Amino acid sequence: MRQASPIYLVAGLVSCFLIWAYHFEIDESVRATGSIAPAGRIQIVQVADGGVLEALYINEGDRVVKGQVIAKLEDTRASARKSELDAQLAALQVRRMRAQAEASGTPLSFVDLPAQWSGLIEAQRALFLASQDRQQKAVDALASSVSLAKREYDMMSKLTRGGDATNIQLLQAQRDFVDRTQALEDAKLQYRTQALGEIAEIDGQLFSLKFSIDERENIVAKTTITAPKSGIVTSLKYATLGASVSAGEAFVSIAPIDETLELELEIDPTDVGSLRLGMPIKLSLGAFDPAIFGTVTGQLKLISADVVPANDATRKAAYFKGVADVDWASNSRIDASLLRPGMTATVDIKTGSRTVLLYLFKPLLRGSSTVFTER
Known part of the structure; x- marks a missing residue:
C-alpha cells in the first residue's frame, strides 16, 4: 500500500492537471507591426510649377499653422x-x-x-x-x-x-x-x-x-508655399537654399496635431485569414518600455482588400494594411500629449481563445491530418 501511494499521487496530479488544462483558456493572437498615424492622414505639400528654393522658414519637427508661409521659390x-x-x-x-x-x-x-x-x-x-x-x-x-x-x-x-x-x-x-x-x-x-x-x-x-x-x-x-493645415512637419525634402525643385514634386509632409491618432498595421498575409473587424488589440509602443508603461488597448477597424506588394528596393515583404482605433486613455501611464505620428508599435490582435489541453495536443492534431500519406 505504501509502494502504491506514489503512483496514486502522480495519477492524482496528472488528473488535476488535465482537469485544469481542459477548463483553463489562453488567448490566441496574431502579431503585427504598426505605427501611429493621424486619422486625417499626413498632408503632402507639392510644388506646382517648380523653381529654385529662395527661402525656407521651417525645419523638421516644427509646428506650423494653417496658412503659414513655410518656404518661397524664386519668382523671377x-x-x-x-x-x-x-x-x-x-x-x-x-x-x-x-x-x-x-x-x-x-x-x-x-x-x-x-x-x-x-x-x-x-x-x-x-x-x-x-x-x-x-x-x-x-x-x-x-x-x-x-x-x-x-x-x-x-x-x-x-x-x-x-x-x-x-x-x-x-x-x-x-x-x-x-x-x-x-x-x-x-x-x-x-x-x-x-x-x-x-x-x-x-x-x-x-x-x-x-x-x-x-x-x-x-x-x-504658388511660389510662396504655405501650410495647408496645422500640424507638425514630419519630413522636409529640401533644406538647402538654391536647390532646384521640380514641378509636382513632394516638398514637405505635415502631420495634423488636432486630429485623432490611430494605428496603421502591417499584417502578414498568412495571418489575415483569421482576422475579423472589431477584434480587440493590445499594443506596446517602441518609445515606451512595456515593462514600465504597460500596453494600450484598441479595436481593429479596417483590413485592406488587397495585399501591398513586396518592395525589393526597401526589402519589405508583402503585407495587408490594417487600421485600428486605439483608446489612448486606457493607459494613464502614457501621456497622450507625447504621442507623435510615426511612432512604432508591436500589436497583438486577439483572434480567440483555446484551452491549455487543446494547445498541448495541437502538434498531434496537426500531424494527424497528414498521417498515413506519402508524397
Missing part, C-alpha cells in the same frame, strides 16, 4: 512672364477703345487709364487720327463724285424735258448718280464694319489672354 521667371502678359492685356484694351470709337463714330477718349500706359495711348491716338483722316479724305472724294453726278442728272433731266437729250441718256445719268451714292454709303459702312471686326478679334484675344494671366497669377502665388 514667373513674374517676368506675368508682366509680359499684363503688357499684352494693356495693349489690347487700349486698341479696343480706339476701335470702339471708330465703330461708333464718337471722339476717342482715354480716361482713368494708368500713367504707364501713356506710350500705348499715344500710339493708338495717332493711329486713330490717321485712320480718321484717311477715311474722311475717301468719303470727301466720294461725296464730291456724288455731288457731280447729281448735277449731271439734274442737267440731263432739263435737257430731256426740252428735247435736247434722250431718255436713255437720262437713265444713264440717273444710274451713275445712284451708283456713286451707293459707293459713298458702302465706304462709310466698310469703315464701321472693319472696326467691328477688329473689336471681335480683340475680344477673342482678350478672352484667351485672361485665362493665361489667371494661370500665371496662380503660378506666381
